[in-house]
Amino acid sequence: MEKNKVGEFHFVTEPYLLDFRGRVTIPMIGNYLIHVASTHAAERGFGFNDMSERHTAWVLSRLAIEMIEYPAMSEPITLYTWIDEVGRLFTSRCFELADSNGKTFGYARSIWAAIDVETRRPTLLDVAGLSSYITERSCPIEKPGKIAAAESESEGIPYSIKYSDLDINGHLNSIKYMEHLLDLFDLEMFKTKDIKRFEIAYQAEGKYGMELMLHKQEAGSEKYNMAICNEGKAICRAAVTWS
Amino acid sequence: MEKNKVGEFHFVTEPYLLDFRGRVTIPMIGNYLIHVASTHAAERGFGFNDMSERHTAWVLSRLAIEMIEYPAMSEPITLYTWIDEVGRLFTSRCFELADSNGKTFGYARSIWAAIDVETRRPTLLDVAGLSSYITERSCPIEKPGKIAAAESESEGIPYSIKYSDLDINGHLNSIKYMEHLLDLFDLEMFKTKDIKRFEIAYQAEGKYGMELMLHKQEAGSEKYNMAICNEGKAICRAAVTWS
Numbered sequence: 001m002e003k004n005k006v007g008e009f010h011f012v013t014e015p016y017l018l019d020f021r022g023r024v025t026i027p028m029i030g031n032y033l034i035h036v037a038s039t040h041a042a043e044r045g046f047g048f049n050d051m052s053e054r055h056t057a058w059v060l061s062r063l064a065i066e067m068i069e070y071p072a073m074s075e076p077i078t079l080y081t082w083i084d085e086v087g088r089l090f091t092s093r094c095f096e097l098a099d100s101n102g103k104t105f106g107y108a109r110s111i112w113a114a115i116d117v118e119t120r121r122p123t124l125l126d127v128a129g130l131s132s133y134i135t136e137r138s139c140p141i142e143k144p145g146k147i148a149a150a151e152s153e154s155e156g157i158p159y160s161i162k163y164s165d166l167d168i169n170g171h172l173n174s175i176k177y178m179e180h181l182l183d184l185f186d187l188e189m190f191k192t193k194d195i196k197r198f199e200i201a202y203q204a205e206g207k208y209g210m211e212l213m214l215h216k217q218e219a220g221s222e223k224y225n226m227a228i229c230n231e232g233k234a235i236c237r238a239a240v241t242w243s
Numbered sequence: 244m245e246k247n248k249v250g251e252f253h254f255v256t257e258p259y260l261l262d263f264r265g266r267v268t269i270p271m272i273g274n275y276l277i278h279v280a281s282t283h284a285a286e287r288g289f290g291f292n293d294m295s296e297r298h299t300a301w302v303l304s305r306l307a308i309e310m311i312e313y314p315a316m317s318e319p320i321t322l323y324t325w326i327d328e329v330g331r332l333f334t335s336r337c338f339e340l341a342d343s344n345g346k347t348f349g350y351a352r353s354i355w356a357a358i359d360v361e362t363r364r365p366t367l368l369d370v371a372g373l374s375s376y377i378t379e380r381s382c383p384i385e386k387p388g389k390i391a392a393a394e395s396e397s398e399g400i401p402y403s404i405k406y407s408d409l410d411i412n413g414h415l416n417s418i419k420y421m422e423h424l425l426d427l428f429d430l431e432m433f434k435t436k437d438i439k440r441f442e443i444a445y446q447a448e449g450k451y452g453m454e455l456m457l458h459k460q461e462a463g464s465e466k467y468n469m470a471i472c473n474e475g476k477a478i479c480r481a482a483v484t485w486s
Contacts, residue, residue, distance in 0.1 A: 015291045016277050019406070020413040020451075027407065034259050048258045049317070073411075074292070162426035163262070163433055164270065168316075170263040183405035187451050190406055208263075208430050 005135040006082045007040035013074055021190065022073045026198045027178040029065055033095050033108055034174065036081045040093075044133060046126065055117050060174045061090060062111040062144035064199040069105045076100045082137050086130040089113055089122050094139035107141045117169070120205070144199050147237040150225040156213035157184060161206050172206025177236050181226045184216040189242065193222070196243040204235040248378040250283035254320045264433065265316045269441045270421040272308055276338050276351055277417065279324045283336075287376055289369070298360050303417045304333065305354040305387035307442040312348045319343045325380050329373040332356055332365050337382035350384045360412070363448070387442050390480040393468040399456035400427060404449050415449025420479050424469045427459040432485065436465070439486040447478040 011032055019025045041047045041058070051057050071077055078098045085092040090111050097106035116123050159180055167173040178200060206212065206228070212235070215227040219239070226238040254275055262268045284290045284301070294300050314320055321341045328335040338351040359366045402423055410416040421443060449455065449471070455478070458470040462482070469481040 014278060014281070015411055016281060016416075017274075018411045020409040020411065022411050025407070031260075035257060038257070038259060163428065163430055164268070164422040164426050166263040168258055168261045168263065168265050173259075179407040183407050185406065187406055 005133050006080055006137060007036060007043070009036045009039065009079045009081070011077045011079065013071060013077060015074060018073060019190070020187075023070045026065060026182060026195055027175045029067075029097070029106070029108070030063065030175050030178055032077070032079055033063070033065070033081075033110065034060070036079050036095070037093055037110065037112075040081050046130065051114065052117070056114045056123050057117050057169060059113050059115050060110060060202060061113050062199070062201045063108065063174075064110075064141060064144040064197065065106065065108045066141045066197045067106045067195065070194060071099055071105060078102075080137075082135045083130060083133045084109070084139065086125060086127050086134060088124055088127060091125060091130055092143075094137070096139065107139050109139055109141060109143055111144060141197075144201065147199065147201055147239045148219065148225050149234065150217040150219075150227040150237070151213070151215040151229050151232075151234060154215045154217045156215045156229065159212045159214055161208055161210045161212065163208070165206070166208060169205075170208070172210075172235075174202065177202065177206070177228060178238075180214055181216075181228065181238050182240075184214055184226065185240075193242040195240055197241040198238070199240075200236060200238040202236050204230070204233070206230070206235055248376050249323055249325045249380060250279060250286070252279045252282065252322045252324070254322065256314060256317055256320060258317060261316060262433070263430075266313045269308060269425060269438055270418045272310075272340070272349070272351070273306065273418050273421055275320070275322055276306070276308070276324075276353065277303070279322050279338070280336055280353065280355075283324050289373065294357065295360070299357045299366050300360050300412060302356050302358050303353060303445060304356050305442070305444045306351065306417075307353075307384060307387040307440065308349065308351040309384040309440045310349045310438065313437060314342055314348060321345075325378045326373060326376045327352070327378075327382065329368060329370050329377060331367055331370060334368060334373055335386075337380070339382065350382050352382055352384060352386055354387060384440075387444065390442065390444055390482045391462065391468050392477065393460040393462075393470040393480070394456070394458040394472050394475075394477060397458045397460045399458045399472070402455045402457055404451055404453045404455065406451070408449070409451060412448075413451070415453075415478075417445065420445065420449070420471060421481075423455075423457055424459075424471065424481050425483075427457055427469065428483075436485040438483055440484040441481070442483075443479060443481040445479050447473070447476070449473070449478055
């Protein structure tokens with residue numbers, strides 16, 4: 001019974017998808033998480049197609065990833081995912097990442113909402129249906145929380161949304177927000193440090209041609225707040241802790 | 244015997260990786276091709292790790308993809324790959340893409356070189372070893388050929404290479420060249436037409452921070468030549484035919 005609640009998925013990191021250090025990137029982890037969330041949901045009757053039939057779609061609202069260490073190249077990765085909480089408008093899904101020896105090297109927490117595909121407004125979740133999959137498995141990382149504004153004191157780098165940034169809903173792909181934000185860090189940072197925690201809150205949908213400003217602001221020792229703004233309003237906020 | 248020469252791989256397109264029309268993108272097809280090339284090679288003793296041991300690495304030199312049609316969403320894809328020709332410095336690998344009914348919807352041809360990872364210069368291939376995998380299977384599309392310069396009459400869009408563009412060798416990822424080039428087309432083009440043939444020739448390695456100019460020039464009815472230049476010199480050329 002518990003087994004059916006927790007999804008278990010296997011990946012092998014591909015050399016050609018790793019970064020210049022031969023590391024899995026945070027956006028790539030994000031891709032894996034969305035993949036397993038999507039498959040786990042589909043296998044339980046509330047996947048992309050099930051949602052589409054009801055003219056709804058899942059929208060990722062918040063995501064926090066904590067890495068204990070980064071797997072070596074071409075190492076098999078096991079990913080576990082399960083539902084943690086279900087509310088009227090949001091559901092919380094957790095993840096655990098383990099290496100081939102079964103050693104946990106990371107955790108993640110995500111918050112999802114369902115929207116009506118026509119109005120793009122939140123819709124009520126099937127609380128009873130989803131709740132039957134809730135499990136008590138522990139996910140010992142902080143929940144994604146409030147992130148301070150980063151746009152007030154930093155100048156920002158302009159970026160306009162392109163074809164390759166769009167997802168199937170015609171909006172800026174969740175993973176592309178991450179990519180564009182992490183690209184604000186100098187390569188030196190990636191050479192000498194590791195991202196320990198990455199957290200992102202999606203606030204509005206990015207559309208084709210939208211003129212964005214990408215912001216990064218130091219918020220303490222090895223901690224940065226970030227934001228993507230359109231016309232002065234944040235469409236997403238993120239926080240990165242290096243170590 | 245022939246079976247061992249031709250690699251067969253299965254994919255299911257992921258909704259969250261499709262473009263705004265729910266289509267597999269050309270860069271995504273490129274990713275699949277590189278994945279199967281890489282796996283097919285590794286299974287025969289000349290993969291990434293085998294090459295690394297000899298301080299060499301495969302470098303994609305040219306790629307041509309022809310799409311007969313685009314698979315529908317979440318449809319299983321079968322990808323076949325085989326070695327076509329082996330020379331002293333280059334080897335040619337072909338691909339065939341089929342849908343779940345076994346109907347072919349695309350072909351691709353690629354040319355690869357091996358470089359010394361220290362000098363970044365081409366090295367001689369193991370002609371005898373590779374040749375034992377050559378098969379006569381047909382790949383009925385034109386070989387990748389010479390692409391006319393696109394930078395002379397077009398103004399160009401500036402782009403500088405970022406962290407997320409880098410591959411494990413610290414150079415601009417082969418797929419990212421494609422992404423940045425295709426982003427030069429207006430969304431209207433993707434709404435009303437399909438890419439029938441995409442061809443790319445990699446001429447030099449892009450490095451972090453390198454200031455590039457992205458060029459696109461109409462070269463006939465629904466045909467465009469493209470180039471990525473650094474300091475006036477093309478680091479890659481591409482040609483796109485729409486239909």
